[in-house]
Amino acid sequence: EVHLEESGGGLVKPGGSLRLSCAASGFTFSNAWMTWVRQAPGKGLEWVGRIKDRSQGATTDFAAPVRGRFTISRDDSKNTLFLQMNSLKSEDTAVYFCITSSRSCCYDDAFDLWGQGTMVTVSS
Amino acid sequence: QSALTQPASVSGSPGQSITISCTGTSSDVGGYNLVSWYQQHPGKAPKLIIYHVNDRPSGVSNRFSGSKSGNTASLTISGLQSEDEADYFCTSYTTGITLVVFGGGTKLTVL
DSSP: OOEEEEEOOEEEOTTOOEEEEEEEESSOGGGOOEEEEEEOTTSOEEEEEEEOOGGGTTOEEEOTTTBTTEEEEEEGGGTEEEEEEOSOOGGGOEEEEEEEOSSGGGTTTOOOEEOOOEEEEEOO | OOSBBOOSEEEEOTTOOEEEEEEOOTTTTTTOSOEEEEEEOTTSOOEEEEBTTTBOOTTSOTTEEEEEETTEEEEEEOSOOGGGOEEEEEEEEOSSSOOEEEBOOEEEEEO
16 A cells, blocks of 8 residues: 655654654655645645656755755665754744655646654744 | 736636636736646635646546737636635746746625
C-alpha cells in the first residue's frame, strides 16, 4: 500500500528552525519527484517547493516566500524526504503535506499521493 | 490572495449538477492543459479527482468532469450526493518561479 507520513511538526518561536520528515512506502521513492505544500488554518493550499530525483540532480525549486529559508533534501536509502525550515515566521504557521504523483508524467501537476500532514505553529 | 480564483461557495440539491470555476491567466490555466482538481473533506488530506483538465484517476466517479476555456477551468459534479459535500480546489502548472498555483478553494454544500 502506498503511504506517506509526515512528522516533525510542532511549536517553534519566530526565528527558530524545524525539520520535517516524510516517510514513504509502497512505491519507488528514489524515482519520484517530491513536493511540499502547506495549508494555513482555514486557508487554501500553497506550493512550498519540490525536489527532483537523483537522476535529475535532485535539484530543488522553492516558492518566493520561503526561498533562502527552507531547503528540501532526500535520503533515498531510507525512503525519506526532509524539509528544513529556518528563520521561521508567524506566516509559516500551517499544516505541511508531502505529496507526489504515482505517474511520472505528472510530478509537477497531478498529486494523487498525499500524507496526512504535520502541523507547524510559529508563535512566541 | 490565491493565484487562481474560485467562488467561495456553491450549493446544490441531491441529484442536481453544479459547476465550480477556476480562473487564472495565460501563464497558468490558459497556457497549459495541466489543471487538476482536488476534493478535501474536513480534517482529511486532499484527494485528486481530475487531472490534465479532464482526466479522472481510476476509482473516481464519472460524475466528476472537467473542462477549460481560455483562462478558466471548470469542475462539474453531476447527480450530487451528500458525500460530495466538501471543499474543492483547483491547481495549475505555471511559468515562473512558483511551479504550481492553487485556487483558494470552494465549499460545496449539498442542501
